[in-house]
Each structure stands twice: as C-alpha cells, then as structure tokens.
Amino acid sequence: AQTGYTQTRYPIVLVHGLFGFDSALGIDYFYGIPDALRQGGAKVYVAQVSAANSTEVRGEQLLAQVKTILALTGASKVNLVGHSHGGPTTRYVAGVAPQLVASVTSIGGVNRGSRVADILRGVAPAGSVSEAVANAAAKALVGLINLTSGGTGLPQMPTAALDSLTTAGSAQFNSRFPQGVPTSGCGSGAELVNGVRYYSWTGTLPLTNVLDASDALLATLTLTFDGADDGLVSACSSRLGKHLGDYRQNHLDEVNQLLGLRDWFSTDPVTLYRQHANRLKQQGL
Numbered sequence: 701a702q703t704g705y706t707q708t709r710y711p712i713v714l715v716h717g718l719f720g721f722d723s724a725l726g727i728d729y730f731y732g733i734p735d736a737l738r739q740g741g742a743k744v745y746v747a748q749v750s751a752a753n754s755t756e757v758r759g760e761q762l763l764a765q766v767k768t769i770l771a772l773t774g775a776s777k778v779n780l781v782g783h784s785h786g787g788p789t790t791r792y793v794a795g796v797a798p799q800l801v802a803s804v805t806s807i808g809g810v811n812r813g814s815r816v817a818d819i820l821r822g823v824a825p826a827g828s829v830s831e832a833v834a835n836a837a838a839k840a841l842v843g844l845i846n847l848t849s850g851g852t853g854l855p856q857m858p859t860a861a862l863d864s865l866t867t868a869g870s871a872q873f874n875s876r877f878p879q880g881v882p883t884s885g886c887g888s889g890a891e892l893v894n895g896v897r898y899y900s901w902t903g904t905l906p907l908t909n910v911l912d913a914s915d916a917l918l919a920t921l922t923l924t925f926d927g928a929d930d931g932l933v934s935a936c937s938s939r940l941g942k943h944l945g946d947y948r949q950n951h952l953d954e955v956n957q958l959l960g961l962r963d964w965f966s967t968d969p970v971t972l973y974r975q976h977a978n979r980l981k982q983q984g985l
Contacts, residue, residue: 717784759792898941
C-alpha cells in the first residue's frame, strides 16, 4: 500500500551536521532513514562534507556533489535535507545555485546561531591557548570520524565551523543568504524564494530516553538556553521557511540516533522523513 509513497520527482540528498558523516562502521548518520525512503520509491543520496569546517566550505563541497548527482540521474534539481549545520550548508547551495534546488528542508538547523557555540567561542577566544587546545581535541575527534567513514580527504577546520555556528557568524551568513529565514521572533519565513521551497522542523525535548548515553550531555546543555531547544539549538533558531512542527526529540533524535533510541511516546523520526518525502511528492517536487 505504501509503494510510491516517498517517490519524489527529484532525488533527495541528506546532509549531515557538525562532526557528522554519511556512514561510519556501517552505521548511517541518518539512522535507518535512507533505506526507509528508498523502500517507498525515493532516490536518496547521502552527502559527505567536511565534519568540521565553515558553512561556505561545506556548501561548496555539497554543490559539487549535487552536480555529480544530477549528472548521474539526469534530474534537473534535487531536494536538499540538512540536519544541524547541514541546514545552512544546504541553504548555501540553494543561495548560489537555486536553479539546481527544488527544496531545502532544515531539521534542527542552526539558522540563527547556537547559544552553545557562543559560549564555546567566549571560553576559547581567537588566538588563545584554550582555542588551540579545543581545536586539537576537535581535530582528533574529526580524525576518528574520518577514519571510520572514509572522509579523510576532506579539509577540516573546527574553529571555522565554530565561528559559522555562533549567533554573529550566522547573522553574517544570513545577510548573504536570507532566503527562508524568519525576519523576527519565532515565526515562519518565506516558503517559496527563487523557485526553491523552504521547510523546517525541530525537537524541543533534550532528555528523551534514559537508555541513550547522549541524552545526559544534551540535558546539561539545555541549561544554557532560555526557551525551548533540542539541547544544542533553540527552537526559534531552527526555524526556516514553512515550519512543520516541534517534536519530543533532542538534537540526535532528529536523525534517529543513537541507534533509534528516542522518546517512546513521540512520533518516530523515520516517519517524519517519510511523511515529508510524501509532502514533497504532493508538491510535484
């Protein structure tokens, strides 16, 4: 009965966030999501961009992969779906090459900066010893990620990633690429800009499953926020274009991690991706 349910007109390209990957040790970053979309008829590609670098560098890497996907499939456009730092990364491609993009969907996207990034930059200002120590630790983590995912050839610059994710860095990026970004408060942005449709959703419950080892950290980080958040990004910052909802998920639940552990009373993250693919299908995308 579900045959063709997720069969979008254009290929879907999933884009990971900071310290992300396509697949590491056989485990998808978007855990179980690509296969679920393909089973319903979608053509799905999982991008691998720098685990830690600026939005612009990651965006150029993604643009090159989009062009390759279009050449392979014969499609004229793609549907970009980005998580966390993947949100602004997809927005970059839509901003510089809107003719290649049918839609951009930002999930827990850092579209107006993260309070966590602001605090980290304050603790480790540019040129300080603390920045050097943090940068070395981040590069070690990225090295491990690349070793297990095959991304060793990509340039990594954790400090550039951090600057991109701060409130100030996001504001600078948004001045160049304002498409879909709400103009004020916690509202919705423009849904259709330059022929590209913009969507978003996010989680607002940092602690969702006591069996998930990552929840403790996210539950601690939520203390840095004043309002609703997913542990790393505020609900307002994540909004882009047509906002599709807030869910009982934290930042990792949004991509069905860790290994599918989530709030048992919330919508299955995989279901949200399948429903959205069907939404794109209904829009002729």
